[in-house]
Amino acid sequence: MDEVHRTGKEKLGIVGKSVFMSIPNLDIVSRFPTDYMHAVLLGVMKQLWSLWVDSENHKENFSVGLRLTEIEERFLSFRPPSSFPRFPKPLTEYKQFKANEWEGILLHYIFPMMYGILPREYLNHVMLLSFTIFQLLQPDLRDINLCGRRLEHFGKQFQVLYGHQNMTYNVHLSAQQLIKAVHNFGTLYNFSLFPFEAGNGMLLGFRSGSNKPVVQLEQKFILYKLCMFTKVPKRLPIEKWIKELWANKTSGAENKQQYSLLAILCEYDDDVNTRIRTTSKTSS
Template sequence: MMSAIWFGTQKPCIDTFLRPFVDECRDLAINPLQWIDSTGICHICRVFTLVCSSDAIVRAILRNCKQFNGKFGCDWCLHPGEVVEKGRGFVRSYFYRKHAERTHTQFKTDATDAYHTTTVKHGVKGPSILLLLPLFDIVSGFIPDYMHCVLLGVCRQMMGLWMDTCNHLQPWYIGRKIQVFERKLLSIKPPTEITRSPRSIAQRKFWKASEWRAFLLYYAFYVLPGILPTPYLEHFFLLSCSIHLLLQQSVSFSDIKKAETSLVSFVKKMELLYGRENVSFNVHQLTHLSTSVWNWGPLWSTSAFTFESNNGYLKTLFNGTQFVSQQVVEVFLLWQEIPRRLNELCFEPWSDFGKFVCSITGLSPLQRIASFKTVSEPSRIHMTASMEITIENLIQAPVFNKYAESYDRFIFGNVMYHTAQYKRILKRDNTFIKIKDIHAQLLHLLISKINCVCQSECSCSPTPILIVQIYSVLNSPRMISSTIAAKTAKTRHIKAFFLNDLVGKCVQMGGWFHFQINLKPINIKSYSTTP
């Protein structure tokens, strides 16, 4: 029955836009897709649509429901919201209350009733064409995208509350301390994985989602203490720590429950600290984030960041406004064809032309990408006494070869690292690391045949060794988990480690160490290499 009643219930433009996609998905679910792999084995696959990521406005259009500012505007529960006064107008507040969860079956029933009675039932205006998708759950299949909900939503809302002069009489207002805020923010030197450097708070309305992400996960720990009053600071850190947990590479059940408890506490305290009128729909969506992670995995796996990034790439494939689709197809096919054509040519991969070709096609020289690779010219040094001592403590043997090659940049595990000897990038800092369970700063990367006593050329293998400066961990505030961030102090203790002891890179600001979570890996083709 559902397939017969959805015609005309949605806006014609949405029906026209979605119909080809729905028809193709239904066909792929019924008629399997056959393909042959490189070994000649034939595979038969059925294709299904399971999850959709979008912002709140588009989600309401796709589901044929009321928007977030309407009664029963939540996509996952039956929270009706309440209209409250704010400033000179009114807003719909979604203050915390426990309401029944929506289900796919109930949505279909509400859609059918809305169609037959020409009324809105629990916020559902009528059937959606997406109900025709096989195996697609119209409720849990949509997720609260954290890029729009948290970063461009709650984070930006909180900053507006703190900085907006209309709140100058409120206890959370920090506009009088904006110079201190700005000085601390602009002094931060993030690693290269955080693609945008900190920008002035005066330009916050132009901040991208990635800038709000960096502020929420890293910068806030250093910038806000001493500026934002303690109750509001602890409240904001509930959000930051919860998002940290839900953005891990692998999220455990206990982490999901911990994040859920913290997010519910955040929503409850939002009403107490900032007033019911500021409990927006974005704030309410936080209560559904944990369920989304439980159903579909970490927040990064379903966020809109990937789509936004691909949209940026598509914009580079055309110029002007004429024949856009044809331009995109032609340029895309051209770039796909370049690697195959280059393999037919004969050129020296280590020549200047060869390096240039590799840089624009993504091909590494000789088609080899190792997990460890130096990306700078070596400098031959004579080990200092302190270097010898630290290395001897590491290998538990005397160092016979006093000479080593020192590098100030290298790639390990597809991540770029700098040593303290590298001075070229002034606004970035890639020297802070976690090595074993220790927080440290990279001082030197030495590659040497430390146990070699040969008098002439030999086959002894060189050993890469990291010389680091240790940071001791202090007691962090009670609302900060040590697994998310650590308050540290610089020591004079120098220690040597093997390269395989390196766990990963950290973000370090004012003594705070943050172990990075799912930051974009370095593309090895972007760096000049030495054979």
């Protein structure tokens, strides 16, 4: 990191010093755990799939692009239980896959999809990652040191199989730093960003236009909190509306109604009214 800061040139995925390094007595390596969702699923697993199927790698031993139709037929034939968040969809859309789709591929689908198609040494390599991550997701963690050695071996073999040029920062995080985070914080789901991604989706749903998006998020988030947690006096005209508001998506006309009713709600909470006015002035 010091070298990158001094030369100004990116190296192994590092682009510069973090501002958190200026905080005294803060070890940013151990205090900021590697996120399994971004490093492993959206990082390493997505990168591996790109290497396997992209046409630019058609001369490589690991290329399976010519058999993508066969792989997709296998994938779409799977019938996962209802507990799975998403069902298999065409692999041609893999660049738009969400993290939980890559999780399903890594932990459940990868072996039956690629068996007999991906060369054995490459399949064994990705299965080493799959098996280790599955163990690290269990609530009763066992053999953490063994999992660490497996991830380290995965990282070393990655360079042998795919070349130094494909040794990305996510590979380093997954092979070296992930196990340290497990030692400090426990099973991977203890510090996964999956729950926060769901919150991001909710916030994005509060935006209905390009005009003052921050104010839109502020007002609708406050409205959401009021609707969900404020005790409304009985027989208030909007009591029924509050109960139904978040059950279904509202149309544009109903959105306008929300803003008019927001004024009524604010009469019951002066602090909310003050915050809305302050935010509007700041954004302007």
